[in-house]
Amino acid sequence: MINKHQATLDAAVQALHGRTFYAAFPENPSPDIYGADADAQGRAKFAAMRGQHFTELQQGEPQGWAGQEESPYEQQSLGIKYPFYQPETLIANAQAAFGEWRKLKPALRAALLTEALEGMKNRFFEIAYATMHTTGQAYMMSFQASGPHAADRALEAIAAGYEEQTRFPEETRWEKPMGKYSITLNKTWRAVPKGLALVIGCSTFPTWNTVPGMFASLVTGNPTIIKPHPKAVLPIAIVVAEVQKVLKENGLNPNICQLAVDADDHLITKELAENSAIKLIDYTGGSAFGEYIEGLKGKTVFTEKTGVNSIILDSCDDLDKVAQNLAFSVSLYSGQMCTAPQNFFIPAAGVKVGGELVPYEDVVQKLSAAVTGLATNPKAGPHVFGAIQSEITHDRVKQLAFDGGRSILAHGTVDNPVFQNARTCSPSIHEIGSDNVEQFSQELFGPIMLVIKTKDTQESIHLAAQLAREHGAISCGAYTTDNAIKEQIMDEMSLAGTPVSFNLTGGIYVNQNAGFSDFHVTGGNPAGNASFTNPEFVIKRFTWVGFREPVA
Numbered sequence: 001m002i003n004k005h006q007a008t009l010d011a012a013v014q015a016l017h018g019r020t021f022y023a024a025f026p027e028n029p030s031p032d033i034y035g036a037d038a039d040a041q042g043r044a045k046f047a048a049m050r051g052q053h054f055t056e057l058q059q060g061e062p063q064g065w066a067g068q069e070e071s072p073y074e075q076q077s078l079g080i081k082y083p084f085y086q087p088e089t090l091i092a093n094a095q096a097a098f099g100e101w102r103k104l105k106p107a108l109r110a111a112l113l114t115e116a117l118e119g120m121k122n123r124f125f126e127i128a129y130a131t132m133h134t135t136g137q138a139y140m141m142s143f144q145a146s147g148p149h150a151a152d153r154a155l156e157a158i159a160a161g162y163e164e165q166t167r168f169p170e171e172t173r174w175e176k177p178m179g180k181y182s183i184t185l186n187k188t189w190r191a192v193p194k195g196l197a198l199v200i201g202c203s204t205f206p207t208w209n210t211v212p213g214m215f216a217s218l219v220t221g222n223p224t225i226i227k228p229h230p231k232a233v234l235p236i237a238i239v240v241a242e243v244q245k246v247l248k249e250n251g252l253n254p255n256i257c258q259l260a261v262d263a264d265d266h267l268i269t270k271e272l273a274e275n276s277a278i279k280l281i282d283y284t285g286g287s288a289f290g291e292y293i294e295g296l297k298g299k300t301v302f303t304e305k306t307g308v309n310s311i312i313l314d315s316c317d318d319l320d321k322v323a324q325n326l327a328f329s330v331s332l333y334s335g336q337m338c339t340a341p342q343n344f345f346i347p348a349a350g351v352k353v354g355g356e357l358v359p360y361e362d363v364v365q366k367l368s369a370a371v372t373g374l375a376t377n378p379k380a381g382p383h384v385f386g387a388i389q390s391e392i393t394h395d396r397v398k399q400l401a402f403d404g405g406r407s408i409l410a411h412g413t414v415d416n417p418v419f420q421n422a423r424t425c426s427p428s429i430h431e432i433g434s435d436n437v438e439q440f441s442q443e444l445f446g447p448i449m450l451v452i453k454t455k456d457t458q459e460s461i462h463l464a465a466q467l468a469r470e471h472g473a474i475s476c477g478a479y480t481t482d483n484a485i486k487e488q489i490m491d492e493m494s495l496a497g498t499p500v501s502f503n504l505t506g507g508i509y510v511n512q513n514a515g516f517s518d519f520h521v522t523g524g525n526p527a528g529n530a531s532f533t534n535p536e537f538v539i540k541r542f543t544w545v546g547f548r549e550p551v552a
Contacts, residue, residue: 001250002107005114009107012159015516016533022516024155025121025148029140034124042125046133049234051079056241058254059083059093066263068230072136072387073419082233082261087271093255094196094223095277101256102193102221106165109219112246113158117151119242124148127207130234135204136387136423137333146207146235152515153532154211161219161538165191168544173551184551191542193221194300195279198272200293202284204336204389206232207239212520212532213282213302218243218257220541222280227260227269229285231389273299280541287443287472287526294529300540304520306443307472307527310343310464311510312489314457314480315352319366321505322479327370329477329509330427334385334414335447336393338527339475339511343440343467344451345460352481364451368409368429371449375414375426382416385447388423393446397425400448402439406431408451434459441471457485461492468496472527474520476500477510497524 008024015022026033053065062083069078085093101109120127124147131142171188197217201210206228217224228236237259244254262268273281273296282302283293290305316322329341344367350359375381388394397411409429416422427447432439434454444450454460457480464476476498478489486502493500499522501510513520521528523536530537 001111001115005111006107008114008155009110009159009162012155012516013163016156016159016163019517021514023148023152025117025124025151027144027148029125029128029143039125042123042127043129045123045126046129049080049130052081054080054082054234054237057083057237057259058244058248059085059258060255063089064263066261067233068262068264069134069233070231071133072389073133073416073422075421075423078133078234080234082237082259084261084263085258087260087268087275090225090258090260090272091196091275091277093258094225097223097253097255098196100253101223104221106162106191106219106221109221110158110162112250112252113215113219113243114155116239116243116246117154119245120151120239121147123238123242127235127238130238131206132386134206134232134234136336136389137204138383138386140383141333141386145205149515150207150211153208154215156515156533157212157216157538158219160533160535161216161541164535164539165220165542174548185548186551187546187548189544189546191220192545193542195222196277197222197224197280197282197541198278199224199226199282200269200273200285201226201228201232201236203229203232204333205284206235209284209304210236210282211239212537214257216533216538217280217282217541220538222541223256223258225258225260225272225278227272230262233259233261282530290528302530302537302540304338304474304528304530305472305526306445307338307474307525308343308441308443308467309339309341309473309475309510310345310467310477311341312457312460312464312476312478312480313344313346313351313363314460314478314485315482316479316503317354317481318505319351319353319358319363323366323370325505325509326367326477327374328384329511330447330449331371331374331384332509332511334388334425335427336389336445337511339513341475341477341510342444342448342450343464344449345434345454345464346451347456347460348453349456351479360453364408364431367449367451371409371427371429375412378415378417381414382418385414385424385426387416387419388425388446391423394423394425396444397428397446397448400428400430400444402430402432402436404433404436405439409449411447434463437463441467461489465492465496465498468493468498468525468527470526472525473498474527475510477504478502497522
């Protein structure tokens with residue numbers, strides 16, 4: 001098993017160091033890559049799961065069955081039921097599996113988990129349709145984000161954990177000269193896992209956001225319980241099933257990795273999180289619950305919470321290209337991404353384009369027209385916007401209003417010819433004065449753009465950095481042709497722990513993060529305390545313990 005996957009692990013470790021483009025799993029769902037029937041088979045397998053019990057897990061006899069998922073495209077229940085286990089049962093199962101998993105060599109754990117990713121690869125299309133009909137992501141995003149991109153992020157975590165656990169020798173002969181004689185010791189070290197791990201998933205990216213923590217804990221020897229959002233279980237359930245399959249095939253306890261679902265009338269996340277046996281917790285979701293998780297005693301916690309992402313418009317070469325890029329960024333998956341921009345800071349005097357100053361109102365109207373054009377494009381719109389995952393998000397967009405603000409563009413619908421009943425919503429655009437900070441200092445999840453008229457670019461930079469420091473930010477976009485302004489933005493936003501994408505106008509967007517290259521969340525502001533995948537993301541999941549003895 002180690003020999004089978006060593007080349008992949010070595011390439012992944014090299015990519016971690018180089019930060020250049022690397023993808024172990026192709027993102028193009030081409031028949032030439034995945035097979036002529038892969039899409040049709042995946043769609044058929046997903047359809048066959050509907051209205052059925054999910055029986056692939058190998059966690060023993062369930063204590064009940066539960067399932068709450070519904071399709072945002074159909075606004076109908078999927079009817080899938082998952083095995084339910086009481087929290088104490090899941091904990092006991094994980095404790096029973098701890099000994100054999102922690103005693104495996106890191107190289108073998110890494111190889112077994114990489115083998116599971118190969119099984120996941122064979123189900124990318126099935127996972128894609130599961131993601132579509134739980135999150136509302138459009139097909140292409142569902143395939144890429146929950147399939148190859150998630151698998152790459154998982155491999156990244158495996159590679160980082162493998163490297164950190166093999167960084168130092170397992171044993172050495174230590175000799176200290178003492179003049180006429182020497183002291184000689186045999187020294188050995190073990191990378192000891194912290195204990196049981198819990199991963200709490202979100203409703204919008206049930207695999208991409210879950211697998212980094214899941215595989216980071218597993219590769220470092222910690223039995224892991226995956227607790228998905230009750231509205232988005234199936235995509236990650238398939239991944240857990242593939243991990244369990246590999247474990248069992250290799251004579252290991254499948255309960256090393258378990259799926260934990262809420263009963264329809266019994267939410268179990270807090271019970272699991274507060275259990276003293278749980279030592280590691282990964283969390284993705286809202287800040288309020290994230291702060292509760294961070295406040296738990298005796299836990300090592302990794303969080304990604306909400307943030308207020310900004311766009312700073314100062315100057316550019318082609319305003320039309322900028323507007324198109326930003327319109328796509330706010331429209332992609334209807335703004336339901338943690339990296340989606342929300343606050344657009346535009347100087348009252350306007351934006352410099354080439355040698356001319358384009359007035360503020362003209363800039364705002366270009367942005368509005370670009371959003372409208374995308375939302376009403378029958379060929380592109382449905383594939384960019386997808387559907388709204390939650391009624392709460394949908395209602396937020398419809399009901400949003402600001403005292404003293406100005407509505408620039410009202411929300412609308414995005415017609416989907418395939419799914420007539422899809423829950424859709426195009427972006428609304430609201431103008432807010434720069435002195436009304438409280439109105440734009442929180443994340444308004446969904447397709448919402450806030451245009452903030454500032455005195456000048458200096459105020460734009462100040463406000464964007466202040467919001468990131470005080471309320472958190474996961475991304476920032478900036479447009480400037482002035483090197484001094486660019487350096488200032490880099491300096492201010494780096495102190496605020498926020499990465500910046502400059503002058504994007506082509507096929508890359510502020511929303512996107514590349515595995516093995518971009519660090520997702522920095523851990524440097526209130527949007528989250530962790531970053532995947534940097535070394536800290538894995539080394540905090542185990543401890544080095546040394547043993548020494550005089551040489552006979």
